[in-house]
Amino acid sequence: MRRIRLEGRPFRFEGHEYLRAIYDDTSSHVVLSKAAQIGGTTWAILRSLHACLSGLSVLYYFPTRTDVLDFSKSRVTPLLNDNAFLSKMMTETDTAGLKRIGDAYLYLRGMQSTVGMKSVPGDMIVFDELDESPPAAKAMAKERLAHSDYKRIIELSNPSLPDYGIDEQFQKSDQRHWTLRCPSCGRWTAPVKEFPTKLGEEVRIILPRGDGSFYLACPACEGELDLAEGEWIADFPGRPTHGYRISQLFSAKVDPGEILEEYRTTRFPDRFYNLKVGIAWADRERRLDVAAVLSLCSEAPMVERSDHSCVMGVDTGKELHVTVLRDEGEKKHLIHLAVVHDFGDLDALMERFHVRRCVIDGLPETHATRDFARRHPRRAYLCFFNEHQRGKPKWDRDSFTVQTNRTEALDASRAAVRDKQLVLPRQQPIVEAFAQHMSADAKILVEDADTGAKRYKYIRTGPDHFSLAITYGLLATTETLKRARVWGRR
Numbered sequence: 001m002r003r004i005r006l007e008g009r010p011f012r013f014e015g016h017e018y019l020r021a022i023y024d025d026t027s028s029h030v031v032l033s034k035a036a037q038i039g040g041t042t043w044a045i046l047r048s049l050h051a052c053l054s055g056l057s058v059l060y061y062f063p064t065r066t067d068v069l070d071f072s073k074s075r076v077t078p079l080l081n082d083n084a085f086l087s088k089m090m091t092e093t094d095t096a097g098l099k100r101i102g103d104a105y106l107y108l109r110g111m112q113s114t115v116g117m118k119s120v121p122g123d124m125i126v127f128d129e130l131d132e133s134p135p136a137a138k139a140m141a142k143e144r145l146a147h148s149d150y151k152r153i154i155e156l157s158n159p160s161l162p163d164y165g166i167d168e169q170f171q172k173s174d175q176r177h178w179t180l181r182c183p184s185c186g187r188w189t190a191p192v193k194e195f196p197t198k199l200g201e202e203v204r205i206i207l208p209r210g211d212g213s214f215y216l217a218c219p220a221c222e223g224e225l226d227l228a229e230g231e232w233i234a235d236f237p238g239r240p241t242h243g244y245r246i247s248q249l250f251s252a253k254v255d256p257g258e259i260l261e262e263y264r265t266t267r268f269p270d271r272f273y274n275l276k277v278g279i280a281w282a283d284r285e286r287r288l289d290v291a292a293v294l295s296l297c298s299e300a301p302m303v304e305r306s307d308h309s310c311v312m313g314v315d316t317g318k319e320l321h322v323t324v325l326r327d328e329g330e331k332k333h334l335i336h337l338a339v340v341h342d343f344g345d346l347d348a349l350m351e352r353f354h355v356r357r358c359v360i361d362g363l364p365e366t367h368a369t370r371d372f373a374r375r376h377p378r379r380a381y382l383c384f385f386n387e388h389q390r391g392k393p394k395w396d397r398d399s400f401t402v403q404t405n406r407t408e409a410l411d412a413s414r415a416a417v418r419d420k421q422l423v424l425p426r427q428q429p430i431v432e433a434f435a436q437h438m439s440a441d442a443k444i445l446v447e448d449a450d451t452g453a454k455r456y457k458y459i460r461t462g463p464d465h466f467s468l469a470i471t472y473g474l475l476a477t478t479e480t481l482k483r484a485r486v487w488g489r490r
């Protein structure tokens with residue numbers, strides 16, 4: 001604090017009080033799972049330079065050589081230029097990948113280069129942007145510490161998936177959380193633990209002030225928490241590795257109102273959780289993202305008719321959202337998307353695409369829907385969601401209905417995207433709308449207030465008509481009417 005200058009100004013902890021204990025931590029293995037722009041990399045560089053000044057050689061790893069060069073040019077060189085007492089100690093060499101400081105060396109290396117991994121011994125290793133690095137390379141890099149008496153390891157990264165990379169390391173650590181004492185009621189709160197881990201929930205830890213601005217609130221009394229009055233509290237004190245999780249929730253540089261707004265509107269929950277809240281997050285089970293859906297686009301144009309038999313799924317409402325699929329066994333090709341306004345249009349589509357089976361939602365149950373099904377006997381079925389219908393959907397030829405479990409049916413259509421069973425036509429506005437609708441359904445765990453029983457359900461976070469239409473379309477591809485079950489003696 002006496003000597004270091006950053007970007008021309010004296011080094012200060014103001015607004016970053018949570019960093020003080022991390023700078024002071026001399027443990028031999030420190031893990032930092034961090035949100036974006038909270039000062040983590042600056043800490044890692046300063047720690048590295050400090051180690052060099054103490055005579056320890058440091059290997060600072062980035063995922064790729066390009067990352068190293070960028071980092072050296074944009075972060076390390078300006079820091080040395082800002083601090084004459086450091087640059088004065090640099091001797092001999094000043095290349096992007098190697099700096100000699102005092103009697104020690106700072107090596108900057110890319111993990112993907114095997115040349116970069118070999119031959120250099122060190123006392124301290126830093127893995128920056130760990131989650132972007134190949135996991136196998138890490139073990140190899142750690143070999144470099146074999147001959148050192150110090151063997152210090154620092155790992156830092158934005159988290160990505162749960163139990164992967166930095167999150168895996170954090171889970172093994174003593175798991176420290178920045179915990180704030182409420183000035184009003186005295187209760188201790190760890191903001192990251194209080195923030196909802198899924199979308200669509202009430203955020204009790206960010207509340208509006210009278211003037212419309214937002215503050216970090218005590219969940220017990222709604223009092224305003226002071227970001228600077230905190231302590232790192234470990235969930236597993238005594239574990240040798242010290243793990244810190246840094247969130248923008250307790251950065252004085254980030255407006256809590258902005259975090260709240262992003263929570264409510266984001267279409268990229270993984271990025272929101274990884275970079276803002278600073279926790280690992282998997283969208284695989286809970287929600288698709290638009291990019292994942294669009295990655296299924298082919299070069300095929302959308303077609304207006306088909307000579308092969310197809311299946312169709314229709315979501316009803318003010319408008320009728322239609323998906324037409326060609327079933328090619330393993331792959332289901334979405335060949336037509338449409339928004340039409342009356343059932344006559346559906347009749348026309350039934351003919352143009354030789355639709356052998358159409359599933360249309362049964363609710364609200366209207367004359368128009370029933371009449372449509374009657375006009376296409378054994379081809380059109382009304383779908384009713386039934387929470388008690390588990391496993392296979394129940395088809396009924398007499399009432400031309402199919403009953404299925406809503407969560408399971410939506411699971412199946414998400415799975416078709418994740419497993420790349422679905423092939424989309426070439427990207428165009430209606431296909432983009434389709435992708436938006438697919439990402440609008442988020443899976444959440446709900447608890448019955450009376451019984452405590454938990455179950456998953458999908459909530460709609462935006463228009464999702466095509467998401468239901470494709471769910472019905474895929475339901476139509478499941479052939480269970482072919483034969484009656486045969487009961488025999490074993």
Ligand SMILES: [Zn+2]
Nearest residue numbers: 182185218221
């Ligand atoms: Zn309180």
